[in-house]
Amino acid sequence: MARTRSGLGDFDDLTPLERPGPLRHRVQETLRELIIARTLAPGQHLVESELADRLQVSRGPVREALQALHANGWVDLRPGRGAFVHEPAGQEVDEVFVVRAALESEAAGLAASRTGPADIADLRTICQRGRQAVRASDETAVVAANSAFHLRVATLSGLDLLCGYITALDLRVRWLYKPVVRTRGMHSWDEHDEIIDALVAGDEALAARTMRSHSEQTRQAYKEVSGALGEAAENGRPQEPGVHR
Amino acid sequence: MARTRSGLGDFDDLTPLERPGPLRHRVQETLRELIIARTLAPGQHLVESELADRLQVSRGPVREALQALHANGWVDLRPGRGAFVHEPAGQEVDEVFVVRAALESEAAGLAASRTGPADIADLRTICQRGRQAVRASDETAVVAANSAFHLRVATLSGLDLLCGYITALDLRVRWLYKPVVRTRGMHSWDEHDEIIDALVAGDEALAARTMRSHSEQTRQAYKEVSGALGEAAENGRPQEPGVHR
DNA sequence: GACGCGCAAAGTGTTTACAGTTTACTGTTT
DNA sequence: AAACAGTAAACTGTAAACACTTTGCGCGTC
Numbered sequence: 001m002a003r004t005r006s007g008l009g010d011f012d013d014l015t016p017l018e019r020p021g022p023l024r025h026r027v028q029e030t031l032r033e034l035i036i037a038r039t040l041a042p043g044q045h046l047v048e049s050e051l052a053d054r055l056q057v058s059r060g061p062v063r064e065a066l067q068a069l070h071a072n073g074w075v076d077l078r079p080g081r082g083a084f085v086h087e088p089a090g091q092e093v094d095e096v097f098v099v100r101a102a103l104e105s106e107a108a109g110l111a112a113s114r115t116g117p118a119d120i121a122d123l124r125t126i127c128q129r130g131r132q133a134v135r136a137s138d139e140t141a142v143v144a145a146n147s148a149f150h151l152r153v154a155t156l157s158g159l160d161l162l163c164g165y166i167t168a169l170d171l172r173v174r175w176l177y178k179p180v181v182r183t184r185g186m187h188s189w190d191e192h193d194e195i196i197d198a199l200v201a202g203d204e205a206l207a208a209r210t211m212r213s214h215s216e217q218t219r220q221a222y223k224e225v226s227g228a229l230g231e232a233a234e235n236g237r238p239q240e241p242g243v244h245r
Numbered sequence: 246m247a248r249t250r251s252g253l254g255d256f257d258d259l260t261p262l263e264r265p266g267p268l269r270h271r272v273q274e275t276l277r278e279l280i281i282a283r284t285l286a287p288g289q290h291l292v293e294s295e296l297a298d299r300l301q302v303s304r305g306p307v308r309e310a311l312q313a314l315h316a317n318g319w320v321d322l323r324p325g326r327g328a329f330v331h332e333p334a335g336q337e338v339d340e341v342f343v344v345r346a347a348l349e350s351e352a353a354g355l356a357a358s359r360t361g362p363a364d365i366a367d368l369r370t371i372c373q374r375g376r377q378a379v380r381a382s383d384e385t386a387v388v389a390a391n392s393a394f395h396l397r398v399a400t401l402s403g404l405d406l407l408c409g410y411i412t413a414l415d416l417r418v419r420w421l422y423k424p425v426v427r428t429r430g431m432h433s434w435d436e437h438d439e440i441i442d443a444l445v446a447g448d449e450a451l452a453a454r455t456m457r458s459h460s461e462q463t464r465q466a467y468k469e470v471s472g473a474l475g476e477a478a479e480n481g482r483p484q485e486p487g488v489h490r
Numbered sequence: 491g492a493c494g495c496g497c498a499a500a501g502t503g504t505t506t507a508c509a510g511t512t513t514a515c516t517g518t519t520t
Numbered sequence: 521a522a523a524c525a526g527t528a529a530a531c532t533g534t535a536a537a538c539a540c541t542t543t544g545c546g547c548g549t550c
Binding site for chain 2: 060064068162
């Protein structure tokens with residue numbers, strides 16, 4: 001397995017040297033971070049020239065980054081008026097949870113028949129880190145561990161596409177959920193353990209069901225807290241749908 | 246319900262006049278169409294200046310369109326080398342079917358409790374159109390009716406986000422599936438009828454199950470035909486996964 | 491004082507120009 | 521003849537400039 005070439009010896013440690021990479025990537029990631037961190041508030045007008053000035057680049061890369069962010073739902077692009085941080089409206093938060101639940105439970109089901117002992121050990125480690133973070137009230141670490149757990153399960157499905165979608169949705173959840181993280185605490189990690197148990201048992205249906213229920217719990221927690229935060233305006237009926245686009 | 250204003254009379258027929266809209270949109274859609282039609286072949290190098298010349302625009306809008314297409318998985322962007330039409334590799338086609346199945350069955354389940362008589366009538370009409378197209382061997386019309394049916398069900402879920410994802414995946418399917426459309430014929434429309442029946446019954450679980458099975462059938466059809474088209478290389482084990490990105 | 495008109499500032503849409511990288515070719519050396 | 525270095529063409533990455541649209545403000549009019 002040693003990757004050697006010509007007669008020049010062993011090159012295994014030789015990693016390609018780092019290169020700056022296109023500006024648009026860094027711009028895109030920077031902006032996404034700022035949006036998630038809510039430094040850039042929903043609805044805020046993202047003026048190209050201002051962003052370009054602050055980031056010390058020209059408008060070109062900024063515009064390209066905005067295109068990509070638009071395609072992923074982080075930014076709304078009103079023709080002739082520019083880019084605005086996307087405003088999650090109405091039932092949208094709920095929708096993210098629903099879609100995520102569907103995809104993650106699918107992933108968990110697929111993972112059940114492919115999970116080895118090493119994978120289980122990884123998952124258990126992540127859970128330990130998560131519990132520790134909860135005890136330490138280290139919010140950032142909790143979020144990180146939670147993301148790591150869900151991403152790890154998604155990866156175990158073996159499907160790159162599914163993994164990509166889930167990762168993207170997880171970022172969205174992290175963004176939307178931010179105002180209300182603290183509430184769920186240790187309970188969430190017990191559910192993670194249940195999921196692991198299902199994976200160990202190799203029971204596809206159970207794994208899928210457990211993951212779905214976990215997602216549903218999280219969604220409920222969100223609903224309660226956000227309901228308490230927002231005015232007590234209880235919309236009895238979910239608002240009229242309408243077609244996407 | 247009449248939308249009137251001031252004392253100026255009835256404005257219901259007054260639709261905002263059409264405007265050209267940003268070039269990048271039209272470039273993006275044109276390119277996507279060309280990719281789906283396979284005029285632009287997978288792996289093909291998309292040279293910015295050439296596209297710009299042919300479309301009679303400058304490179305700016307072209308680059309922006311390529312960014313958006315990249316974010317949606319139509320185009321690969323190799324830094325320093327440019328844009329290439331995405332090459333579906335290995336199990337990727339299969340993955341699209343899996344994800345689509347998960348999302349569409351979710352949508353069908355949600356639709357079951359929200360479907361009214363008018364919706365049912367619409368769906369039946371679409372099915373009639375589909376059957377007619379199959380009898381007439383009008384491939385384009387078949388594909389159109391099929392897309393319409395699936396999109397309509399997705400819409401009935403009432404979730405815009407879900408709808409958007411499904412629409413995007415449907416385009417992907419249309420692209421990947423293109424080489425092997427003709428085989429499924431009338432059988433597919435019988436399954437569509439079953440789905441409608443489940444919706445009429447208002448049985449969420451049944452609707453979800455039926456839709457999933459329908460998706461699965463389509464996937465199997467794809468596998469058989471593509472297996473027959475490609476060499477008889479029967480990969481026993483689905484190729485090793487690896488992480489997305 | 492309310493309304494409408496016109497002007498000016500701000501910002502986006504698009505093009506053009508320039509710098510840096512990649513790639514293929516050509517000639518040279520061993 | 522094979523391998524290498526050097527070089528030129530092609531193309532991408534980035535910046536800057538120009539044209540047009542939107543938006544807000546001030547002025548005049550009814």
